[in-house]
Amino acid sequence: MQIEPYDCHTRCGPAEAKLSINGVSKIYGSGSDSVQALIPMDLMVKEGDFLCIVGPSGCGKTTLLNLAAGFDRPTTGTLMIDGKEISKPGAERGVVFQQGALFSWMSVLENVAFGPRATGHSAARARELAMDTLRMVGLDEFADKYPYQLSGGMQQRVGIARALTNDPEVLLMDEPFAALDQQTREGLLEEIRQLWNRTGKTILWITHSIEEALFLATHIVVMSPRPGRVCASFRSDFGLSQDPLISLTPEFVAAKREIFELLKTPSVQEAEVT
Amino acid sequence: MTEVYSPTQLKSAAAPQTSPRKRLNDRWLTFGTFALLLTTWALTTGMGPWDPIIKPLFLPSPALVVQAFFQLLENGFQGKTLGQHVGISLYRFSVAFFFCIIIGVPVGLMMGMNRRFRAILEPPIQAIRPVPKIALLPLFLIWFGIGNLSKIIVIAAPVFPLIAISAMQAVQSVSEKKIQAAQSLGASRWTVFSRIVLPASLPGIFTGIRLSISIAVTMLVAAELTATSEGIAWMALTAAEFLATNVVIVAVLIMAVIGFGLDRLFWLIETRIVHWSGKESALVTQTRNRLSSLAISIFRAAQRPPYRVRNRHL
Numbered sequence: 001m002q003i004e005p006y007d008c009h010t011r012c013g014p015a016e017a018k019l020s021i022n023g024v025s026k027i028y029g030s031g032s033d034s035v036q037a038l039i040p041m042d043l044m045v046k047e048g049d050f051l052c053i054v055g056p057s058g059c060g061k062t063t064l065l066n067l068a069a070g071f072d073r074p075t076t077g078t079l080m081i082d083g084k085e086i087s088k089p090g091a092e093r094g095v096v097f098q099q100g101a102l103f104s105w106m107s108v109l110e111n112v113a114f115g116p117r118a119t120g121h122s123a124a125r126a127r128e129l130a131m132d133t134l135r136m137v138g139l140d141e142f143a144d145k146y147p148y149q150l151s152g153g154m155q156q157r158v159g160i161a162r163a164l165t166n167d168p169e170v171l172l173m174d175e176p177f178a179a180l181d182q183q184t185r186e187g188l189l190e191e192i193r194q195l196w197n198r199t200g201k202t203i204l205w206i207t208h209s210i211e212e213a214l215f216l217a218t219h220i221v222v223m224s225p226r227p228g229r230v231c232a233s234f235r236s237d238f239g240l241s242q243d244p245l246i247s248l249t250p251e252f253v254a255a256k257r258e259i260f261e262l263l264k265t266p267s268v269q270e271a272e273v274t
Numbered sequence: 275m276t277e278v279y280s281p282t283q284l285k286s287a288a289a290p291q292t293s294p295r296k297r298l299n300d301r302w303l304t305f306g307t308f309a310l311l312l313t314t315w316a317l318t319t320g321m322g323p324w325d326p327i328i329k330p331l332f333l334p335s336p337a338l339v340v341q342a343f344f345q346l347l348e349n350g351f352q353g354k355t356l357g358q359h360v361g362i363s364l365y366r367f368s369v370a371f372f373f374c375i376i377i378g379v380p381v382g383l384m385m386g387m388n389r390r391f392r393a394i395l396e397p398p399i400q401a402i403r404p405v406p407k408i409a410l411l412p413l414f415l416i417w418f419g420i421g422n423l424s425k426i427i428v429i430a431a432p433v434f435p436l437i438a439i440s441a442m443q444a445v446q447s448v449s450e451k452k453i454q455a456a457q458s459l460g461a462s463r464w465t466v467f468s469r470i471v472l473p474a475s476l477p478g479i480f481t482g483i484r485l486s487i488s489i490a491v492t493m494l495v496a497a498e499l500t501a502t503s504e505g506i507a508w509m510a511l512t513a514a515e516f517l518a519t520n521v522v523i524v525a526v527l528i529m530a531v532i533g534f535g536l537d538r539l540f541w542l543i544e545t546r547i548v549h550w551s552g553k554e555s556a557l558v559t560q561t562r563n564r565l566s567s568l569a570i571s572i573f574r575a576a577q578r579p580p581y582r583v584r585n586r587h588l
Contacts, residue, residue, distance in 0.1 A: 071454050091460030101451040104550035105473040114469070115459040148553035166459060 001237045001246070003214070003255045008221050008233035009042040011049075015083065018202045019045040019068065019170050024077035026063050026228075036227040037063045040076060043221065043230070045170070045204060050196055050239055052205045052213035053221045056263060060228020061206045065174050068204060069095050081169060091119045094163030096173045101159060102147040108158050109134070109143040115166035133161040136198075137191070153184035157191075164199070173205045177212070189215055190244050210259045211247055214238050222262050232262050312336065334520040339527075342520035351509050351521065360528060363506040366422055367494055367532075370429035374486070378437035379479055385438065386445025386475070387467065396442070399435045407431040408496045415501055425497035432493060433486045440482025444475035477551040480544040484537055491533040506532075 014020045021043040028035045038060040045051050053061045066072040067079055070089040079086040081093060089095075094115075103111050113130035117123065134140045137157045147155055156176050163171055177185045193216060196203060207213055213220050217239045222232040238246055238255070246252055319335035320326030330338060346356045385392040411428050418424040448471050456470045498507035510525035544551070 069454070069458055071457075089454065089457035091458070093458060095455065095458040097451050097455060100449060101455040103452060103456075103470065103473075104553070105476075105548070106469075114456070114461070118456070118462070118465055119460040146550060146553075148550055162455075162459065172458075 001241065001249065001251045003220065003234040003236045003238075003258065006219070006233055006235045008219070008230065009044065011044040011219070012046045014044065014080070016046060017044040017080070018047040018049070018082065019043075019204065020080045021064070021068070022078050022080070024064075024067060024074045024079060026060070026067065026072070027075045038074075038228040041230050045202060045219075047202050048200050049219055050203045050205065050217050051219045051221060052207055052217035053223060054207055054210055054213040054259065054263075055223035055228075056208060056225055058225035058228070059223040060225070061208075061223055062174060063228060064223075065095075065172050065204065065206050068170075069093055069172050091115065091166045092169045094166055094168035094171045096156075096159045096163050096171065096176045098175050099152065099155065099159075099179045102155055102162075104147055107144050107146055108139060108150070111147065111158055112162045112165050115162060119166060129165050130161075133165045136164075137161045137195075151184075152180050153188060156180065156188065160192075160195075164195075164201075169202065171201050171203045173203060175206055175208065178208070185212075192216060193239070210256050210263070214252060214255055214259075215247055220259070222259055224263065232259075234259070331517060331519060334523065338520050339523050342518075343524045346521065346524060352503065352512065354504055359504055359506050359509050360532075362422075362504045363494055363498070364532070366425045366429060366497060366505065367490055369422075370426045370433065371486070371490055373426075374430050374433045374437050375483065378434050379441045382438040382441025382479075382482075383445055383472070383475065385442040387471065392442070396439075399438060402431075403435045403439075407493065411496060411499070420501035425502065428497045429490050429493040433490050436486050436489065437479075437482045440485070441475065441479050444478025444482070445471055447478065448474040473548075476548045477544075480540065480548060484540050484544070487536050487540065488533055491529055494529070 011017070014022065021041060023040045023042060024038065025036070025040040026038040028037055041064075053064065055061050063072070067074050068086065070086050070093065073087070086093075103114065106114065109127065109130055112134055113123075113126040116126035116129045121129065131140060131143065134143055137160060139154065139157055139161060142150060142154065147158060150158065159176065177188055180188070189212060195201075196216075205213070205216060214236060215238060217236050220234045220236055221230055222234070223229065224231040234255075236255070238252055243249075315333070316322065316336050318327040319330065319333050319338075321335045321337060326335070334342070350356060351359060381395065385395055407428060410431060411424075414424040414427050414431075418427055452470055452474060453466055456466050461469070494505075495507040495510075498505040499511065502508050506525050506528055510522045510529075513519075513521035513525065
């Protein structure tokens, strides 16, 4: 078990890539107020990859996810999914948010059935599909509850179920467990691993936690801030492991240290300058 | 990870944790306040063992007020029954309120959704808002005659902008995440509006409506100041001219009951429809202070440049 550097730009040709990011940069604002959130970057995500983008706040990881989701347009470059350019949000890219994105006025079942309804399935079919996913994430008995009647961890599982029900090509996850407590998070991370094993979905997962990235990912892209850029990328075996306690092994700790050093360096330099 | 909160637990989680016993004690304290007020009123106005300290001309005793109420019920006031006076006032109030809601809410929603619409309508509405509407009453009398129409319009004048602007702000404060979530689930613009923006705005819309009730009752008094010879506020004003203080107090109490009753009614409708409001953990405190924060945000809206778009994705 180990991590090894790989070139995230040339993981595969653009034609084979599920999600390809080509020369994408983002500048917010204009004139002297402008902020370079992301300097031009390339990234290829192959089908079935579990790619974690890890970095401190301000490194542009959420910007990147918003671009991939189509919530925002890049300043330069293009993002493509299955060779088609991304210009707006779409059902083929499921998004899971940190929290507070469930529809509070709908029951759990209505939340999860929203996707299939919006993409043109009949009400009955949408219900059926929603019940299937709810069963998969173990929430079928809570179908008639409202989101506010569930704990934070269960709400996030509803969010994941909702995104999964549309059977998207890519799942985009924006720090979905960042607001949860440690115990809940660890349980859910294990569930996500199994879910990925079962469904083989392509997942783009944003996190600031190195441990989370190592635990889940097959590929890890490390980003650093000011301006946001890719500073390293690794292929990882830990995500394929079945061991829920993998994070206690010396190899895991060594890998964690390696990435930690990478992320530490720029801020130390910054501190010395000021 | 599998705990589910029961509705009752949730209610107490949203409110500060108090035991039923403590809450009962609080009830008694509130009751005590009213009892003290009523007793003071009774004792100073002749119901005590001594002579009235305050003359009935200024403040009749509770018994006299009750008596006046039954007399009014029986004999009516100035040729009309009490029911007719209350009825005509409720009619003026309801017509004004009804049109404010069915026009104001959609206008507000459209202002919230569409920046061009907002650019066209928000400045005139904001410009009219600070004008004291009572001052417009003479103008309305000239324009709309001395019938009910001018009264309805003077009630609607301050209510309409309040309802429209609170609906607009409700739309603007819909969580961007929820809109993005719906969009990435494949929802069309119409679905985003009807199933996300509209329900998410309902709590804010209700707050605007409930804030408007007390304003509308106030305007009812203004509307019945002149050019009418019926209505509950007119009854109070006319009785005051004859120094019939007991009738004035009956009329004022009836208006208080109407205002309070309507507020409770809309509150009941609100809790039925927007059952989720105030229960989103992160939003609890925010929503609890909704009434005051809305008043503040409306005030701020008047100061902010009108063309800014907060929800980029609408």
